[in-house]
Amino acid sequence: MSASGEGIAMTMDKQRQYVSWFREAWPYIQGHRGSTFVIVIPGEVIANRLVLDNVLQDISLLHGLGIKLVIVPGTHIQIDALLRERGQEPCYIGAYRVTDSNALEASMEAAGKILVDIEAKLSRGPMVPVLRRHGGAARAGLSVAGGNFLSAKRRGVVNGVDFGATGEVKKLDIVRIKERLDCNCIVILSNLGYSSSGDVLNCNTYEVATSCATALTADKLLCLVDGPIVDEKNSVLKFMTLEQADQAIRTQTSQSYTAADYVKAVAGAKYSISLGLDSFSNGSPMASSHTDQNSGFAIGGRERQSRTHLSELAAAVFACRGGVTRVHLLDCTVEGAILLEFYTRDGIGTMISNDMYEGTRSATSSDILGIQQLLRPLEEHGILVHRSKQQASSSSILFLWRIAAFAVAPECRGHGQGDSLLDYIERKAARTGLEKLFLLTTRTADWFVHRGFSECTIDDLPAAKRSKVNLSRGSKYYMKILLSQCNGILRITR
Known part of the structure; x- marks a missing residue:
């Protein structure tokens, strides 16, 4: 192949990859449009x-895709640097700075400089060649809105320590924030609050x-970090239920002290869920959340710097308990981390959710009766093959390669529980090293095809499993290739 031919082939491959990615991202583009995200950009x-x-x-791209955005920039690194330049060491007591x-x-x-820097970068327009090719010479920068949205009160003297001009959130002007969002502005919410006496307070x-995420009932709170969140095996922690x-x-x-502050902030109540099939809750949260929408959760000090x-x-957990649907902890040193998190199936960050997978776990012997009750109506209609108690109890062990039975209780249908359960199964299978999932079905093929399964023979x-298939049922065979849980990632360095 000539050099020009190789160049054309490479271009075509790149085009195919681009088109494939766009098509795969479309459900997420459509799903996130109109959502409200609160994004914390820490000082680091x-x-x-x-x-x-x-x-x-x-973030500019998210805005262009129809997401309403509130940015909350951090300042502690910059404040500490300014103080040290002036010969003063920063002082923290617990999560709070002592603000003299x-x-x-x-x-x-620090807050003023950061605000100007962010506004300047968000005002940047596309390259001239793009405008020449596709037209549109009007102002291309984004509209950014700030203001005195944050009312604060002095933290005061706590345990004998005077925190000076350190503030706590008293109230956020959510009405005006929503007005700016509805006007297609990105809202930048400073950590500087204003007291009723006209003082500036450092929150x-x-x-x-x-506070903002819970008061807005945001769809997502995104906390950017400068490194991966890993478990005890040093593997990236992809998901945690709220419990x-x-x-x-x-x-x-x-x-x-952060953990102790958390327990105090949620009034000591553990987050618990009902797992019994005899319960009408079917895995819904049973513990009440904290109810003050103006309350927030402070983190910081030496412990956070560890x-x-x-x-x-x-x-993240505090926000979820306050009504935020999902919180993402995201390593933003990965190139394109935000896009990979929100517009690919598995993402790359750590997600904490108050809705997804709640109540989902592996079955135990105490669940067998409930499982049989759940499957019986489907067996009576010929949708599932009948299983004895012994077969039901062994399915979770014998058929890791195959989805033996899949059912959602009637009162739970129509709320995405089936999708959550299937996603849970796929992720667990992928983590154990499985590459494919199989299932046999007579009447539910459309549901599974719509979720990525394709017919096979x-x-x-x-x-070893073919001989165990009941051919008299005339079931159709479906297979899904599981996505790898290991992604190659490009990290950004200074």
């Missing part, structure tokens, strides 16, 4: 100019962000 990210530039480019007159001056200087960025995350925080209560991300996890099944 703002200090890395290259990372910040990439993050703001992706010097720290307040540094806070206002905690995460307290402001969680799992709540329990993980509580195990650290004796060692962590980079364990327990602090961000606590803020009995020859595609593992040889």
